[in-house]
Amino acid sequence: MTDRVLRDRMSLGHHTARTMEEIVDQLVEYGLSKNEAKVVTFLAKRGAERASVLARALKLNRTETYRTLRNLQRRGLVEASLEQPVRFQAAPFSGCLEILISERKNRLAALEERSEILEHAFESINVETGAPAFERFQVIEGRARIGQKLLLMCESSKLQIDSIMRSSDLVGGSGRVVLDTLSTLAKRGRQIRVITDINAAIARFVEPFQNSIAFRHLDLVRRPVPRVSIIDDTEALFGIGGSEEATGRGSEQVTLWISSRSFVRNLRAYFNEMWSSATPTLAKTGKPEEESTGRQA
Secondary structure (H helix, E strand, O other): OOHHHHHHHHHHHHHHHHHHHHHHHHHHHOOOOHHHHHHHHHHHHHOOEEHHHHHHHHOOOHHHHHHHHHHHHHOOOEEEOOOOOOEEEEOOHHHHHHHHHHHHHHHHHHHHHHHHHHHHHHHOOOOOOOOOOOOEEEEEEOHHHHHHHHHHHHHOOOOEEEEEOOHHHOOHHHHHHHHHHHHHHHHOOOEEEEEEOOOHHHHHHHHHHOOOOEEEEOOOOOOOOOOEEEEOOOEEEEEEEOOHHHHOOOOOOEEEEEEOHHHHHHHHHHHHHHHHHOEEEOOOOOOEHHHHHHHHO
16 A cells, blocks of 8 residues: 555545544534434444444443433434344434434423413512612624514613614514514604614615604714614613624624613713714605705705
């Protein structure tokens, strides 16, 4: 065997090991232990094997190997033969994934069913009132988590919601959910103001909500300002990183949630300044008044 062939085989073996490690790490997130993930991956790829062969290949002790195989059999991921010595066979890998996903879905459904009972049980507990409320903050990362937090805050509002949003926050499915929520709350008496960059792409999304939400246009590319959402006088979201302009469209958004009346009052004063400098929009077109006036002239 030449040195080149030997190097190629060694490289291929290293690549295979690395790929298997990556698959095992992913399967752990599906609800398997690391050893269970190793056994499933090995058997699904190798085919039926005795427990002793499995233990040697994966460097597991025999007791742990049999315990792992029993757990996997209970979950329908591995089957045992009737012959002696017994051999174990994993379900097809795609079938294993379907079983694991189904387990997660069933657990989530069970948790959802129990949540109402759990809430009632919690409300029934009588305890002495604790220390008075204090000012709090939380760092929230990721667009989905930030969006969920914003919706919860808006739904708990009583009087007023002010927000500075990027145009990218208002387009697509998630943006439609935000606008629908704000519009519904406006019809229930909330005062809602939104500052955003109302360009041609965003105009058609904004127009159906002009009668319930007050919009103003601000060039957020030329005048970059942080994302801000202020709920009543009690809490706020303040963007502290991850803007498209600064770090690229694929970057992760980072936002600070703050429950501090003094901070919220200062943040609303900042918002009011931005609102005064922003351009009002026409109810029917969703475009800045000065731009529309310029075209008419």
